Amino acid sequence: MNKNALNATQLSVSTVLFAAVFALVTSLFSVNAAAQAMPSQEQLEQLQSLPRAQQEALARQYGIDPSAIDEFNAAQRDGDASAKQEVNVVGERSGNGDTGQTSSSFMSADLQNEFNRGRSELKPFGYDIFSGEPDTFAPVAHAPIPANYLISVGDVIHVEMFGKQDESFKLTVNRDGSIVLPDVGEMKVAGMTYSLMQEMIHHEVQERLIGYKAAVTMGELRSIQVFIVGEAYKPGAYTVSSLATISQALYVAGGVSDIASLRSVRLMRGGKVASEFDLYDLLLQGDASADKILKSGDVIFIPARGDMVAVKGEVKRPALYELKGDETLEGALEFAGGATDSAYLSSAELRRIVKGKRLVSTVDLTTEQDLNRELNGGDALTIRQVSQELDNSLMVVGAVTRPGYYEWQNGMRINDILRDVRHDLLEQADLGYGLVVREEGPRRDVKILQFDVADAINGVEDENLRLNERDQLVVFSRFETKAEERDNLSRYTLSEQEREYQQRQRQLDAYRDAYLNDVVNTKLAGSSESPDAENEDKIVPLRELFTEKQEEEPTVKKELAMYSRQNLLEPIMQRIQRQRTATGTAPFVSVAGEVMHPGIYPLVENATAEKLLAAAGGLKNGAYTEQAEITRWAIGKETANTDYLKINLAEVINGEVNVPLQGRDRLNVLSIPEWQNTYEVTLRGEVRFPGTYAIKRGETLTDVVKRAGGFTDHAFLEGAVFTREELQEQEQKRKEMLAQELQREIASNMITGTGDANQSYDQMRTLLADLMSTPTVGRLIMDLPKVLSMNGNRDVQLKDGDTLHVPSRSDSISIMGEVQMATSYRFDPELTVDDYLSRSGGAKEKADTDRIYIVKANGAIEPYKGGSSWFGFGGGTDLGPGDAIVVPLDTTYSENLELWSQITNIIYNSAVAVAAISGI
Numbered sequence: 062m063n064k065n066a067l068n069a070t071q072l073s074v075s076t077v078l079f080a081a082v083f084a085l086v087t088s089l090f091s092v093n094a095a096a097q098a099m100p101s102q103e104q105l106e107q108l109q110s111l112p113r114a115q116q117e118a119l120a121r122q123y124g125i126d127p128s129a130i131d132e133f134n135a136a137q138r139d140g141d142a143s144a145k146q147e148v149n150v151v152g153e154r155s156g157n158g159d160t161g162q163t164s165s166s167f168m169s170a171d172l173q174n175e176f177n178r179g180r181s182e183l184k185p186f187g188y189d190i191f192s193g194e195p196d197t198f199a200p201v202a203h204a205p206i207p208a209n210y211l212i213s214v215g216d217v218i219h220v221e222m223f224g225k226q227d228e229s230f231k232l233t234v235n236r237d238g239s240i241v242l243p244d245v246g247e248m249k250v251a252g253m254t255y256s257l258m259q260e261m262i263h264h265e266v267q268e269r270l271i272g273y274k275a276a277v278t279m280g281e282l283r284s285i286q287v288f289i290v291g292e293a294y295k296p297g298a299y300t301v302s303s304l305a306t307i308s309q310a311l312y313v314a315g316g317v318s319d320i321a322s323l324r325s326v327r328l329m330r331g332g333k334v335a336s337e338f339d340l341y342d343l344l345l346q347g348d349a350s351a352d353k354i355l356k357s358g359d360v361i362f363i364p365a366r367g368d369m370v371a372v373k374g375e376v377k378r379p380a381l382y383e384l385k386g387d388e389t390l391e392g393a394l395e396f397a398g399g400a401t402d403s404a405y406l407s408s409a410e411l412r413r414i415v416k417g418k419r420l421v422s423t424v425d426l427t428t429e430q431d432l433n434r435e436l437n438g439g440d441a442l443t444i445r446q447v448s449q450e451l452d453n454s455l456m457v458v459g460a461v462t463r464p465g466y467y468e469w470q471n472g473m474r475i476n477d478i479l480r481d482v483r484h485d486l487l488e489q490a491d492l493g494y495g496l497v498v499r500e501e502g503p504r505r506d507v508k509i510l511q512f513d514v515a516d517a518i519n520g521v522e523d524e525n526l527r528l529n530e531r532d533q534l535v536v537f538s539r540f541e542t543k544a545e546e547r548d549n550l551s552r553y554t555l556s557e558q559e560r561e562y563q564q565r566q567r568q569l570d571a572y573r574d575a576y577l578n579d580v581v582n583t584k585l586a587g588s589s590e591s592p593d594a595e596n597e598d599k600i601v602p603l604r605e606l607f608t609e610k611q612e613e614e615p616t617v618k619k620e621l622a623m624y625s626r627q628n629l630l631e632p633i634m635q636r637i638q639r640q641r642t643a644t645g646t647a648p649f650v651s652v653a654g655e656v657m658h659p660g661i662y663p664l665v666e667n668a669t670a671e672k673l674l675a676a677a678g679g680l681k682n683g684a685y686t687e688q689a690e691i692t693r694w695a696i697g698k699e700t701a702n703t704d705y706l707k708i709n710l711a712e713v714i715n716g717e718v719n720v721p722l723q724g725r726d727r728l729n730v731l732s733i734p735e736w737q738n739t740y741e742v743t744l745r746g747e748v749r750f751p752g753t754y755a756i757k758r759g760e761t762l763t764d765v766v767k768r769a770g771g772f773t774d775h776a777f778l779e780g781a782v783f784t785r786e787e788l789q790e791q792e793q794k795r796k797e798m799l800a801q802e803l804q805r806e807i808a809s810n811m812i813t814g815t816g817d818a819n820q821s822y823d824q825m826r827t828l829l830a831d832l833m834s835t836p837t838v839g840r841l842i843m844d845l846p847k848v849l850s851m852n853g854n855r856d857v858q859l860k861d862g863d864t865l866h867v868p869s870r871s872d873s874i875s876i877m878g879e880v881q882m883a884t885s886y887r888f889d890p891e892l893t894v895d896d897y898l899s900r901s902g903g904a905k906e907k908a909d910t911d912r913i914y915i916v917k918a919n920g921a922i923e924p925y926k927g928g929s930s931w932f933g934f935g936g937g938t939d940l941g942p943g944d945a946i947v948v949p950l951d952t953t954y955s956e957n958l959e960l961w962s963q964i965t966n967i968i969y970n971s972a973v974a975v976a977a978i979s980g981i
Contacts, residue, residue, distance in 0.1 A: 097482030131611035183371055186396065187323050187344050190316070206279045210255040210304065214238060217280030218250070220262060224273035231280055245269050255279065285357035289314045292363045294320030306352045307338050310361055322366040324385040328353055329360040339385065345396065368438025372397040375404035384436060391422065391432040393442055402427075403446050410443040454885040455528060460490035460624040469530045475517040476525050478534060482518055489621045489956040490514065491539035493675050495666070497526055498533040498633060507637045509648075511665040511672050538624040539678065541658045626658055626676075637663055645696050646724030652677045655684035668718040670713050673728055676890075683736040686711040691720070692727040742859050744769050746867035747776035761819035761856040762865065763849060777870040780918035780943040781845040782838075786862035789839025796837065842920035871918070871943040876901050878948035888942040894925050897946055911952035916942030 138981045194356070212218075214234050220242060222228040232240040238251025244263050259277045266275040283303045290296045294315040301310055307328055311317065323340040335353065342348040355361075366383050370393055373379040378400030394574040398853045400406055406426040411430040413420050424431040426444075455467045457478060462485055467478055470576075475497075479485045482492065485625045514536060516524035528534070622628075632896055637648050648664040650673055657678030665672060670691070674680065710730065722728075735758075742765060743753045749770030756765060762783075772778065841857070848855055874897065875885040879901025894913065904910050913925040918941060925946075 119559060125154055137516040170362075183373055183379055183381050184380070185319075185366075185369065186382050187340060188317065188319070190323075190344060190822045204284075206255050206304070208254065208256040210279075212250045212253050212255065212258050213283060213303070214251060215283030216303075217282075218258070218262075219278045219280045221276040221278075222266070222270075222273055224270065242266075257703070262341075285355065285359075287355050287358070288360045290360060290362055292318040292365055293361075294318055301355065303355075303357075305355050306349075307336070307355065308340075308343065308349070308352050310355060319350070320365050322364045322383060324367070324383050325364055327362045327364070328355070329362055330356065330358075341383075341385075341396070345391075356831065370436050370438070371441040373441070373443055374409075375401045375446050376594055377401060383524060384438060388436050389432060390426060390434050390436065390442065393440075394426065394432075400444055404444045405447045406444065408445060410441075412443075412465040413437060414439050414442040426710045453530060455530075455532050455534060457534045457536075458624075459495075459629055460487040460538045461485060461536050462487060469528065469532075473528045474525045475512060475528065475534065476520055478528075479514070479518050479536075479829040482515060483519075486514070486536065487538070487624075489538045489540055489624075491537045491678065493679065494537055496535040496633070496663075497528065498535060499529055500531060506640060507633070509633070509637070509663045509665045511668075511676065512674065535629055536624070537626055537629055538622055539677075540622040541625045541627060577640075626660070626662075630663070633663055634661070642724040643725060646694065648724050650722050650724070650726045650728070652728045652730065654689075654728075655732050656730050662721070664724050668722040670708060670710075670722060670728060671716070673722060674710075674714070674730075680710070680714075680730060683732050685733045685736075686714070689731060690712075690729045691722075692729065693723060694725050739862035740859070741863070744867070745864065746781075747869055747883055748865075748867055749773055756859055760859055762859060763856050764867075765859065766849065772867060776870045776942065777868050777918070778845045778849075779941065780868050780871055781843075782866040782868075782920070783841045783843055783845075783857070783858060784839045784866070785841050786839060787840060787860070789837045792837040792839055796835070844919055844921075867941075874940060874942065874944050874946070876946040876948070878946075879905040879950055880948050881905065888940070890939070892940075894940070894946055899949070904948055907951050908948045910948070912949050914947055914949075915940065915945060916945040917941070 062731075091523070108962050165835075212234060214236055216234045218232045218234070218240060220230045220232060222230070228243075230242060232242060234240055234251055239247050240245050242262070242265070246269070248261065248265060250261070262277045263275055266273055275404045284297055284300050285303050285305075286300050287305075288298050289310060291309075294317060299310060299313055305313075307326060311326070317323070323344075326338040326340060327334050328336040328338065336351055338353075342350075343352065368384045369381045370384060370388075371381050373394050376394070377400075379397060382393060382396040394400065409424050409426050411422045411424050411434075413422065417669070424434065424442075426432060451466055453469050455469045455473070455478065456465070457467060460463050461479070475495075482490075486492075493513055495512050495514040495517070497510040497512065499510065500506070501508050510526055513524045514527050517526065524964065571781045612972075634649070640648050642648050642664065649661050650664050650668065651659075653659045656674065658679075659677060662673065663674045665676075665678060670689075680686070687709060689708050689710045691708060692705045693706060695702045695704060706720075708720050709718070713720055740756050740758070741753050742756055744751050744765065748766075749772065751769070752764055754768060766772070786933040843857065848857060872888050873885045874888045876897050877883040880898065881904075884901065886897060894915070898904065898913075915923045915925060917923060
């Protein structure tokens with residue numbers, strides 16, 4: 062065809078389409094487009110098929126901006142793209158979507174439970190790959206076109222013409238298998254492959270249209286209908302693309318049922334098996350060679366699954382796997398993705414049901430013989446984990462900067478691990494005492510070796526011990542918590558009851574595991590430095606470090622005592638508890654008396670008194686070094702004898718004598734005669750030089766007052782409060798006893814039915830709350846001016862912790878208890894008790910006016926007898942400044958409870974003392 066003929070043909074086409082697209086253009090570009098009828102899809106395609114020049118001419122003819130054509134074409138392209146997007150034909154299944162919950166028919170409930178043992182339930186492999194819920198029967202049509210695709214009736218072919226004028230044609234294969242390309246003619250394409258059809262159209266265009274080339278692609282593909290039957294999730298007829306394969310059809314159908322076979326999916330064509338697809342090939346190896354393209358009328362048949370085996374434990378993909386043919390243990394391991402790095406293949410467990418009996422076998426999966434062992438239905442293969450125990454290792458725990466496991470090498474010594482005191486040990490580490498815990502023999506008996514940490518690091522031969530494989534190196538803190546002191550030696554003797562051992566064993570298991578597996582967690586383990594400026598409150602005061610009191614009760618934080626002897630020795634003592642020495646004694650020794658850390662210690666190799674002293678942290682300042690005593694129990698055939706050995710500690714410490722120890726020996730370090738620790742008392746208030754004073758044994762209050770320079774001119778000696786710690790403890794015990802007695806008395810009244818039970822119960826709770834919330838003072842009542850004026854004849858001998866509170870002069874008097882307004886008044890010597898009682902509004906209804914008493918400023922108590930006279934240990938005195946008038950509760954309102962009067966007295970008297978101290 063020549064150029065003029067081509068132009069004439071195009072013009073005629075435009076003329077024919079002009080009338081058809083007139084309404085379309087008007088509706089698309091008119092401002093009243095909303096009122097026009099929407100164009101049909103055919104009209105839209107006709108407009109788009111016109112050349113660009115004709116589209117612009119039509120737009121100008123009807124007064125439309127040609128630029129609107131670009132917007133129209135863009136909108137059409139977006140619409141086509143949206144229309145071409147593949148329809149989502151599969152959604153999530155209703156319910157939980159778990160395909161592995163239903164018990165399968167091939168195994169019993171017991172076997173299913175066996176398979177489901179472990180941390181998670183085993184599920185059949187591969188069933189969730191295609192699981193879904195089909196939403197529509199729309200075909201899956203958008204897939205790459207293979208070169209061997211056969212063109213058939215219903216396929217749409219896109220032909221793009223490039224030349225003087227570009228044209229685009231959508232050609233549908235008609236029923237006689239041909240297409241008609243304008244200016245080229247009719248071409249038979251049905252039965253051709255996609256690639257052959259492309260070549261034919263290219264050739265025809267080049268032959269018949271000079272200067273034109275064609276681009277040929279596939280448009281919408283024809284749809285076919287296939288049947289999916291058997292164990293499909295939703296069997297039935299499905300409309301799919303002519304390019305759909307077996308796996309795509311399974312996806313459209315929502316996958317398979319819970320009992321479907323994945324190993325033998327069959328494609329039936331013409332009543333015969335055209336292909337058998339093993340989905341394991343696709344899922345495990347990516348092999349889709351058997352995933353055939355479907356044809357119209359094909360049937361996909363999914364049979365029920367066959368025998369299955371369970372693979373669990375240390376594998377990468379534990380699950381239930383279907384057998385097909387003669388699978389072996391090696392194949393099962395491959396199904397599960399292989400073993401993990403921590404798997405122990407030399408001893409795997411294989412459970413099998415044989416003749417109605419469940420048998421277990423141990424298989425070695427490192428040998429060809431066991432790997433080639435055939436599997437049976439219902440087998441369960443469990444791959445165990447390698448042992449957590451580390452070989453060729455050492456363990457370091459305690460007050461070290463880097464605790465954990467270290468590689469052991471032959472000939473290694475302690476200073477190969479701990480090389481520097483400053484960088485390898487924590488600040489609180491005890492440099493004089495360390496242990497090596499060693500296991501020996503088939504029973505793993507524990508052998509304990511002791512060493513001096515500092516000497517070992519410095520390379521001293523006798524202390525720098527040679528280490529064996531799996532030794533545990535223990536370094537202690539030099540601080541020990543006072544709470545939960547270690548018990549006496551009888552805890553670890555042969556006569557110890559098994560019940561106590563079992564109870565403590567559960568408590569110690571957690572720490573023992575942490576000890577053996579190095580998971581001890583501490584804030585100080587990551588640094589060898591002492592607490593920094595941010596933790597200044599954790600630093601021990603300097604005064605306490607230089608007192609003997611610090612040796613007995615170290616004031617340290619829990620972090621410093623985390624690696625104390627109490628904490629680290631406990632699991633070691635438990636391990637050696639049932640071992641016995643050659644003499645039949647328990648492998649423990651104890652030390653008591655004037656040592657830093659008295660208690661029980663394991664009997665180490667070549668134990669001596671010197672080593673035991675080092676284990677106990679050394680001697681206190683008050684230790685008597687000239688003599689000590691060792692108590693030894695010698696167990697004979699019929700009796701046990703006790704011997705006492707006298708030793709010279711000074712010679713032991715200096716290394717002049719070597720005193721060996723045996724199991725259950727007890728070393729008692731005596732105190733220097735007349736030795737005392739540093740005692741302290743405190744003077745507060747109106748003292749010329751108040752503060753804390755160290756005293757010697759037998760020193761009196763008068764002596765300390767003189768050392769403090771006496772009292773100031775404003776001191777109110779009559780109101781001084783002297784407190785003592787042991788009296789405070791006694792008051793606390795008395796409070797607890799009264800609380801118990803009160804509860805018993807109330808309970809007795811409630812049982813016998815005397816009085817109002819509810820009222821008694823409410824009053825008891827209120828009174829008990831007041832009693833227990835009242836602080837104990839520990840006041841020692843004394844007449845301080847009289848004590849000081851007698852030149853020591855009736856002086857007070859001081860004890861550690863005593864405190865003297867001397868207030869300023871007081872000009873007030875208080876009234877409290879069952880009065881209308883408990884308050885304080887300015888002292889007036891002309892007023893009586895009745896006057897002060899009247900000023901406070903008088904007594905309440907429940908007041909016991911017959912037992913009103915006065916708490917004098919010095920703490921003495923004097924009863925008030927109706928204003929006629931005064932009787933008490935004060936001896937007929939009048940009211941004075943600093944006194945307190947107490948109106949007690951009438952106990953007859955509380956079912957005649959005699960304890961109430963005692964309790965109320967304690968509450969009021971403590972309140973008076975606390976008020977006096979708080980005012981200083």
